[in-house]
Amino acid sequence: MKSRPKLLWLQGVTCNGNTHSFLNYPHLSYILETFEFLYHPLLPATYTLEEIASCTQQCDILIFEGAYDPRMMRAGARMETLVQHYGSSATTIIAAGSCASFGGMFKQSDPEYITGLGFDREIAKGPFAKSPKLINLSGCPIHPEWLGYTLRMIADNKVILIDEMHRPKELYAYLAHHGCTRNEYFEWKVDADQFGTKEGCLFYKQGCRGPMTHASCNKILWNDVSSKTRTGSPCFGCTEPDFPRTNMFETKTNMSIPQDVPLGISKRSYLTLTGIAKSFRIPRLEKRLIDDNT
């Protein structure tokens, strides 16, 4: 058998959510056949963590889950050493999830020392800052299909285009807003006046970050079936460097105008359009989708 690319899955400061999210990937057997897992926290792998910690192996792809704390010890080895050792031999370094990409949730554990692999929030910092090898697959957790895509692109020797935050464009050029079932309510500025309904847009009151968040959650559905906004939860912007924000179930407004407007749209154009859209009353969109329409 041709020798397979060697893959190492290493964990920093994490909840293991990316590991478990990836276990939902429908084509895991393809991944196990195509790559040799030197180590993985749950899947069959060649070495134990202790063996990995001795830094005698080399990997082709390093997948790193969790925030980076250089001082952290893993099975007796310092994280800084582990990451330097495996990162230098790897041709691709994948930051799996928002903690590994930007620091994410667990940067808050110790903000002074903890960062992502190549970014500290949006600033380039960390052991692989500005490294062309670094691919950020942000998201809290990582979407299994996004990692599956990246690994298959690598296996097929295809070029992965990345944005300025090192995220693959084919995944992150979209916004979480794209494909949301509430888009028409957004267009006509009809808000969901409360939680628990399939009608209305969550942008105005419930804190939805969909139009400001690079993510394809409403295109490549979660667990193949749904997404936050489809089930009435606001997007929390979990793929962005500023995740987690505070007051995540509420839209910040100034004089009842949302503080942040959709990405790349000037506040003026947004407000002009809103003014026009709001001047119409559209009974169909004000009624319940199913119950009231007779």
Next chain:
Amino acid sequence: MTIRKWIERIEGEASVQFEFEKNHVSFATIAFPHSRGMEAILQSKPAMDALVITPRVCGICGHSHLFAAVRAIESVYANCGAPVEISQKAESIRELTLTLELIQNHLKWLYLVIYPELSHLLQEKIADSCRLKGAYAASLATKILAIFAGQWPHSSYMIPGGVTCDPTHVDSIRAEGLLDELIRWFEKELIGITLDEYSHFSSDKAFLTVTGDMEKIEKMLKKAKMHEQGFSYDRYLAMGEHAFSKSSKWVNRRMAKVHSKFVTLEEPYSIGEKTYAKNALYQHNSFETGPLARAMIKGVPFIKQMYRQYQDSTYTRVMARSYEAALLLEHCKKLLHSINLEEPSYIKPLKKITALSGEGIGIVEAPRGSLIHSVILKNGIIDHYRLITPTQWNLSCGSPKTPGPAQKAMIGADSIETATFTFRSFDVCSVCTTH
């Protein structure tokens, strides 16, 4: 002689130091070297943010944390004289998605931990593809969960007053279809008989009809003599109130009421090794929590029968968790049928959350046992948050005089390997233990 070992594949690692006397484990200490300070992260955040932050305590049981957090906040409402009204529909959907999280957990544990560890212990090889079966079945469970919760892991769809989703029959029918598929998988791969027959077992003789992987696993457990070791305190605790579990304790073969005021956290015993896990005790005593405890308290006939023969051995503990998956599948089926989609998903609490000051406690049964969130809010801001996770009960590290449940269960093992297997029979989760 003392031997230190890193135990991994437990949602992180633990360092266990085994003491041997006459070739048997005489004592063991358990240390968890990492902590993320979740409680500190929660400090000073708006209450609702706990619904986003606490699921990140744990990648495998985050949904249980979400449920505990929402119950804790709702209990603050109640304690402030403004109880939150919740529809039966929202209650059922919450219970359904929690149950599905338990199922995915148990199936992953069985196929990715127990089965391979047994094969390692007995030197009987199993195919890698076999482990993937567990991931496949778990992904079916999380798919159903995501129909209601949007995604798994890390959904935040439970909010004070109900749930955010507003499913139609298209959704519930899809969920039923997927659940059927999962049950068919369970019957074909795991048990070889129908779920209905299996979940109504009343004696362990009935187990003779089981084929599939469960038959192999059971045989391997016996072959590894797991029915003759791993005995712990024979004291059980389940504190979360659910249709599938009763809040109670079981001591000296007697059931008794429980109250959260008797739960204390104590410093772990350590022999010069840093550990971040605090011991959870009830009336200053160690209790086992989790599927075996739930089965003992609820009185699951098949497990009680097994218990009569093999007490709280590692065998019984493993069987109880595996068997619970079957009972929970049945439970899911009933829940899905019972949900009345006409009811509201969400009933807006009368009081604004920013006007809320007071204490609250939320308790749920997570995959590994009783999970407790307590919170103090001041004007809707978190002033104090305390998490007590199931593994803090089971994996607590006491002194040689007062070992925790897993420590006690490992005493007497004839090798590090068998002791480690017993350790794993508690379904250890490192990230939850220290959080």
